[in-house]
Amino acid sequence: MSTHHVKVAIGMTVIVAAVAYLLLSGTTASTMYFLTVPEVQQQLSALQQASHPIRVAGQVTADPIQWDVRHLSLAFRIGEGEARLPVQYTGVKPDMFQAGVNVIVEGRIGRDGILMASILMTSCPSKYQDEKNTPS
Amino acid sequence: MNDIGAYALRCACVVALYAVSMALLGVRLGRQEMIRSAERATYGVFGLVSIAMLALLYALLTHDFHLRYVANVSNRAMPTFYVMAALWGGQEGSMLLWLWILALYSALVVAQHRFRSRALVPYMMATLMLTALLFLTMLIIAEDPFQRLPQAPRDGRGLNPLLQHPLMVLHPPMLYLGFVGLTIPFAFGIGALASGHLDNHWLRSVRRWTLVPWLLLTVGILLGSQWAYVELGWGGYWAWDPVENASLMPWLTGTAFLHSVMMQEKKGMLKVWNMALVILMYLLAIFGTFLTRSGVIASVHAFAQSSLGTYFLLYLAGALVVAVVLLLKRLPQLRSDHRLESVLSRESSFLFNNLFLVGIMFVVLWGTLFPILSEAVRGVKISVAAPFFNQINVPLGLALLFLSGVCPLIAWRKASPHNLRRHFLYPLTLAFLATAVLYTVGMRQIMALIALAICLFASGTIVLEFYRGTRVHWLSSRVTVVQAFLTLIRRNRRRYGGYIIHFGVVLIFLGITGSSAYQIEQDLVLRPGASAVVGTFTLQFTQMTSVLQPTYEGVLATIQVSRHGRQLTTLYPEKRLYFAQNQPTTEVALRTSLFDDLYIILAGFEPSGVATFKVFVNPLVLWLWIGGLVIVMGTIIVLWPQRSAARTGDRRAPVSVGTVSASEESF
Amino acid sequence: MLDLILILGIMLSTAGLVGAPFMHRPRPCREDDTSASLNADLLLQKDTLYTAIRDLEFDFQTGKVDQQDYAELRQHLEREAVHVLRLLDALDP
Numbered sequence: 001m002s003t004h005h006v007k008v009a010i011g012m013t014v015i016v017a018a019v020a021y022l023l024l025s026g027t028t029a030s031t032m033y034f035l036t037v038p039e040v041q042q043q044l045s046a047l048q049q050a051s052h053p054i055r056v057a058g059q060v061t062a063d064p065i066q067w068d069v070r071h072l073s074l075a076f077r078i079g080e081g082e083a084r085l086p087v088q089y090t091g092v093k094p095d096m097f098q099a100g101v102n103v104i105v106e107g108r109i110g111r112d113g114i115l116m117a118s119i120l121m122t123s124c125p126s127k128y129q130d131e132k133n134t135p136s
Numbered sequence: 137m138n139d140i141g142a143y144a145l146r147c148a149c150v151v152a153l154y155a156v157s158m159a160l161l162g163v164r165l166g167r168q169e170m171i172r173s174a175e176r177a178t179y180g181v182f183g184l185v186s187i188a189m190l191a192l193l194y195a196l197l198t199h200d201f202h203l204r205y206v207a208n209v210s211n212r213a214m215p216t217f218y219v220m221a222a223l224w225g226g227q228e229g230s231m232l233l234w235l236w237i238l239a240l241y242s243a244l245v246v247a248q249h250r251f252r253s254r255a256l257v258p259y260m261m262a263t264l265m266l267t268a269l270l271f272l273t274m275l276i277i278a279e280d281p282f283q284r285l286p287q288a289p290r291d292g293r294g295l296n297p298l299l300q301h302p303l304m305v306l307h308p309p310m311l312y313l314g315f316v317g318l319t320i321p322f323a324f325g326i327g328a329l330a331s332g333h334l335d336n337h338w339l340r341s342v343r344r345w346t347l348v349p350w351l352l353l354t355v356g357i358l359l360g361s362q363w364a365y366v367e368l369g370w371g372g373y374w375a376w377d378p379v380e381n382a383s384l385m386p387w388l389t390g391t392a393f394l395h396s397v398m399m400q401e402k403k404g405m406l407k408v409w410n411m412a413l414v415i416l417m418y419l420l421a422i423f424g425t426f427l428t429r430s431g432v433i434a435s436v437h438a439f440a441q442s443s444l445g446t447y448f449l450l451y452l453a454g455a456l457v458v459a460v461v462l463l464l465k466r467l468p469q470l471r472s473d474h475r476l477e478s479v480l481s482r483e484s485s486f487l488f489n490n491l492f493l494v495g496i497m498f499v500v501l502w503g504t505l506f507p508i509l510s511e512a513v514r515g516v517k518i519s520v521a522a523p524f525f526n527q528i529n530v531p532l533g534l535a536l537l538f539l540s541g542v543c544p545l546i547a548w549r550k551a552s553p554h555n556l557r558r559h560f561l562y563p564l565t566l567a568f569l570a571t572a573v574l575y576t577v578g579m580r581q582i583m584a585l586i587a588l589a590i591c592l593f594a595s596g597t598i599v600l601e602f603y604r605g606t607r608v609h610w611l612s613s614r615v616t617v618v619q620a621f622l623t624l625i626r627r628n629r630r631r632y633g634g635y636i637i638h639f640g641v642v643l644i645f646l647g648i649t650g651s652s653a654y655q656i657e658q659d660l661v662l663r664p665g666a667s668a669v670v671g672t673f674t675l676q677f678t679q680m681t682s683v684l685q686p687t688y689e690g691v692l693a694t695i696q697v698s699r700h701g702r703q704l705t706t707l708y709p710e711k712r713l714y715f716a717q718n719q720p721t722t723e724v725a726l727r728t729s730l731f732d733d734l735y736i737i738l739a740g741f742e743p744s745g746v747a748t749f750k751v752f753v754n755p756l757v758l759w760l761w762i763g764g765l766v767i768v769m770g771t772i773i774v775l776w777p778q779r780s781a782a783r784t785g786d787r788r789a790p791v792s793v794g795t796v797s798a799s800e801e802s803f
Numbered sequence: 804m805l806d807l808i809l810i811l812g813i814m815l816s817t818a819g820l821v822g823a824p825f826m827h828r829p830r831p832c833r834e835d836d837t838s839a840s841l842n843a844d845l846l847l848q849k850d851t852l853y854t855a856i857r858d859l860e861f862d863f864q865t866g867k868v869d870q871q872d873y874a875e876l877r878q879h880l881e882r883e884a885v886h887v888l889r890l891l892d893a894l895d896p
Binding site for chain 2: 825
Binding site: 004005007008012015016018019022027029030031032034055069070071072091092096106 | 488
């Protein structure tokens with residue numbers, strides 16, 4: 001194998017190794033658990049302690065929704081079955097947002113058991129109808 | 137009338153089946169008339185599917201709410217333009233569109249090869265018609281656009297107002313023209329493998345048949361991002377959503393192939409790799425369609441209940457097996473003709489470029505599939521969102537951009553290091569100087585500085601290439617600089633068209649860097665008459681008005697925009713409620729300029745008149761769309777037909793090998 | 804009624820379209836004549852070599868390849884091209 005081929009092989013290996021490294025470190029660092037509300041309730045204390053951000057999918061309950069326009073602050077509860085989780089979100093209220101709508105929230109659960117959401121997405125059964133509201 | 141549509145589809149199914157059988161039988165028995173019959177059957181499928189499309193269109197335009205599809209996606213109040221666009225606004229209709237485009241391309245390819253590449257044609261037809269059968273089966277069994285309702289409602293539901301936007305009308309057809317187009321190279325590849333005719337003839341046809349879908353896919357992706365930016369109202373244009381990723385993956389693979397195919401054409405290298413890429417493009421295109429249709433990403437359980445998913449997956453598995461078996465069978469014939477002569481050559485930089493592109497594609501695939509896989513394997517659902525993709529793809533993308541700056545400086549086969557160093561000097565110095573200036577002026581974000589430096593470097597090398605090439609032509613003949621420039625491009629369409637495409641990509645990177653690194657986001661709470669400052673803009677909220685239209689009612693805020701005391705424009709962010717779907721929407725108000733976009737959302741309002749606005753200032757976003765246009769221009773130059781100079785005809789032409797015929801094309 | 808006529812029409816035209824090749828019985832086209840395909844292959848090789856020479860020429864003029872490499876590579880390519888042309892001549896009856 002000539003020196004040229006060796007050099008090319010080295011170049012290729014470097015690139016593949018870089019991709020692999022980035023992939024693995026990204027998978028461990030930037031992914032998070034995607035839980036349902038009952039699962040959150042089960043693991044509540046563990047989640048509060050660990051304070052990792054998590055993603056939760058649930059349905060907005062019929063409980064009163066507090067929407068403060070001036071501070072763009074939204075307080076509501078999501079649920080599934082019997083389980084309930086209070087959520088606090090700061091940002092623009094998604095157009096589709098109302099009781100009964102399926103949502104996905106992302107954030108940390110504090111000592112008070114409230115999920116402080118940095119991301120709130122409503123999802124509709126048919127495609128094209130997702131809305132995203134993400135602060136920078 | 138609609139029975140015609142349903143009937144036409146079923147007929148098309150039979151005819152497609154006939155085409156597959158005749159094609160394969162004909163090639164097996166060596167009977168030309170069977171193959172010719174299969175060709176006509178391919179035309180027949182196109183005709184029949186067209187009839188079905190027309191029937192559906194007719195039903196839409198006549199508001200025939202007997203059809204469930206028509207009742208779902210249209211209503212009487214919708215403007216005619218959108219009623220027509222509703223043809224692909226829903227699941228069943230868009231599958232029909234996919235099928236129609238496939239039938240169209242198949243007919244075109246078959247017609248194009250009436251007298252060419254005859255050995256490959258039967259297998260190509262079989263491949264294309266089998267793909268058509270997949271969609272025909274789904275359309276007939278699971279997603280029938282012609283399904284009737286027991287009782288026709290008085291009025292339909294109507295298209296989702298978010299989709300009633302010119303960008304969203306163009307985006308699906310563009311995307312499909314791209315996706316479906318990538319089945320053609322696959323058909324060629326299977327044809328070459330199955331027939332054993334593995335020389336480079338098929339590559340020439342495949343190049344064009346990849347470049348056109350690639351271009352359309354590029355436009356489709358950019359249109360989709362633009363729509364997301366303008367309609368979805370979250371201030372961004374790309375979220376690494378599974379649906380978005382599904383369109384990006386075949387694009388990345390296609391870009392890789394467009395480069396590596398040149399290696400095969402020139403040096404007979406990378407034959408197996410190219411075949412693998414062609415297969416991958418096809419599988420990703422089908423997989424991408426499957427991802428956006430079956431809702432599998434949302435939840436594995438939803439997927440398990442959807443019949444659509446099963447069809448797709450079985451088909452994908454089958455196609456993969458067939459392709460791999462054929463590839464392995466022909467492996468001995470696919471060995472390289474030549475070897476790499478130098479690490480410092482355009483060949484090796486193309487090799488590296490391919491690794492990066494396929495690497496990025498793999499990262500996107502991983503990120504998209506990881507949630508499903510982890511749920512299926514471990515029962516634990518993991519979510520992979522934008523940070524993952526950005527963290528990994530940004531460095532890889534920048535490395536790729538840098539490579540695209542280096543590559544034009546390197547010659548084919550073997551470049552001389554000291555020439556290279558000399559040519560590196562100017563663009564590199566320019567990049568360094570500019571970066572240093574920006575740093576001193578106050579720009580401190582490292583990533584943005586690096587990105588900008590690389591953009592400058594890449595632009596520098598492109599400009600240098602044009603300069604050097606023009607100079608050669610200008611010196612060698614008595615023409616003006618402009619004429620030399622045009623001759624340069626005319627004689628080297630692939631090379632210089634390619635450089636223009638690269639420049640478009642640089643502009644896109646520029647836009648992405650500006651809008652990601654320097655975005656300003658601010659919430660404003662204003663009562664009517666009040667002003668606020670965001671970035672360099674002064675915004676005055678003058679009044680709130682009510683709006684009533686036939687299809688919606690809403691609230692409109694008037695905002696006066698000025699900068700340094702000078703009045704710029706008036707913006708009207710809005711909130712609407714569409715009656716038919718009972719759906720509220722937010723209409724973003726946008727002011728675009730070369731420097732930045734001012735993006736205002738009406739977040740909410742109180743009865744007292746106080747309103748809250750979310751304001752974004754997104755620098756350099758316009759360059760994303762400008763870059764897209766540049767890519768289109770560059771691709772058109774590459775595709776422009778060559779003044780034919782008896783390519784394969786006149787081998788008796790006087791050959792003084794000292795000078796070479798000037799009308800031949802090269803890269 | 805109209806539907807039925809249209810459907811019948813579609814069926815007949817499709818059958819006609821697809822069945823026509825069986826009516827004419829053309830000679831089985833022996834396109835895969837070995838010498839013809841060899842000819843095509845050689846022409847393709849010639850094309851590729853000419854393109855490579857042109858690339859090289861252009862790269863030299865724009866200063867990417869130095870004199871020595873250029874001379875070597877050019878000689879090599881020209882030798883191959885002459886070889887291919889000789890083969891093409893041999894094929895010509």
